[in-house]
Amino acid sequence: xxxxxxxxxxxxxxxxxxxxxxxxxxxxxxxxxxxxxxxxxxxxxxxxxxxxxxxxxxxxxxxxxxxxxxxxxxxxxxxxxxxxxxxxxxxxxxxxxxxxxxxxxxxxxxxxxxxxxxxxxxxxxxxxxxxxxxxxxxxxxxxxxxxxxxxxxxxx
Amino acid sequence: xxxxxxxxxxxxxxxxxxxxxxxxxxxxxxxxxxxxxxxxxxxxxxxxxxxxxxxxxxxxxxxxxxxxxxxxxxxxxxxxxxxxxxxxxxxxxxxxxxxxxxxx
Numbered sequence: 001x002x003x004x005x006x007x008x009x010x011x012x013x014x015x016x017x018x019x020x021x022x023x024x025x026x027x028x029x030x031x032x033x034x035x036x037x038x039x040x041x042x043x044x045x046x047x048x049x050x051x052x053x054x055x056x057x058x059x060x061x062x063x064x065x066x067x068x069x070x071x072x073x074x075x076x077x078x079x080x081x082x083x084x085x086x087x088x089x090x091x092x093x094x095x096x097x098x099x100x101x102x103x104x105x106x107x108x109x110x111x112x113x114x115x116x117x118x119x120x121x122x123x124x125x126x127x128x129x130x131x132x133x134x135x136x137x138x139x140x141x142x143x144x145x146x147x148x149x150x151x152x153x154x155x156x
Numbered sequence: 157x158x159x160x161x162x163x164x165x166x167x168x169x170x171x172x173x174x175x176x177x178x179x180x181x182x183x184x185x186x187x188x189x190x191x192x193x194x195x196x197x198x199x200x201x202x203x204x205x206x207x208x209x210x211x212x213x214x215x216x217x218x219x220x221x222x223x224x225x226x227x228x229x230x231x232x233x234x235x236x237x238x239x240x241x242x243x244x245x246x247x248x249x250x251x252x253x254x255x256x257x258x259x260x
Contacts, residue, residue, distance in 0.1 A: 037202040037203055037217055038217055042219045077223060078223045080227075082229070102219055105218070105221040105222060106216060106218045106222055107216060107217045107218075108214060108230075110214055111212055112212060112213045112232075113208075113232050113235065114214050114231070114232050114233075115230070115231040115232065115233055117230060118216075118230050119175075119228070119229030119230070120223075120229070121223035121226065122221055122222055123182075123184070123220075123222070123223055124221075
């Protein structure tokens with residue numbers, strides 16, 4: 001009985017040490033779990049906050065990013081978006097909808113021969129700019145396309 | 157929720173064009189139940205990863221703003237016919253699914 005109690009106390013102590021280290025900022029939870037869902041970025045309410053959480057503030061406008069999306073989307077619940085980045089060394093493509101409650105929609109990391117291209121379908125609450133941020137090397141590039149939405153896709 | 161996924165991988169020039177259809181409700185958490193007036197809790201795919209012959213090629217993180225029954229298309233250079241493509245996802249409730257296909 002007593003021995004179990006000792007080990008329990010020990011392990012509890014060890015666990016709280018980690019918690020303290022995390023709280024003190026010694027260990028960043030993000031660095032411990034690299035592939036973990038980026039909650040702060042997805043929860044960000046506005047474009048500036050979302051860009052900040054992604055570390056993409058001050059991205060340069062680029063004409064080498066092509067966004068293929070309809071000019072007018074009849075149904076905001078399904079808006080096809082196709083992104084092609086001609087920038088060499090594209091390592092990540094981020095799709096954001098500026099006027100959605102949470103702008104960050106999808107973050108694609110590409111590696112091992114994956115081309116600077118992704119295609120998906122997204123929801124848009126209202127007419128808005130779709131903003132794409134591309135990371136290549138240490139730099140960020142961006143482009144926008146406006147999509148007019150006649151029936152919103154969020155809310156019921 | 158373990159409904160089948162559809163994957164199609166075809167060679168286009170020197171790159172494999174991979175298209176995936178997943179079955180998922182992608183509930184935003186902003187919609188209300190018409191009968192009870194209660195918010196329907198969010199339920200959506202958060203992470204998607206794709207491998208070609210075991211090597212990671214794409215890792216995506218999604219929000220609830222990706223459409224219901226999500227579509228994902230991407231291209232991988234250097235892939236060959238016969239390579240094995242595996243795509244898997246996990247959602248915010250811990251549900252997972254994965255499927256594979258052979259590049260044609």
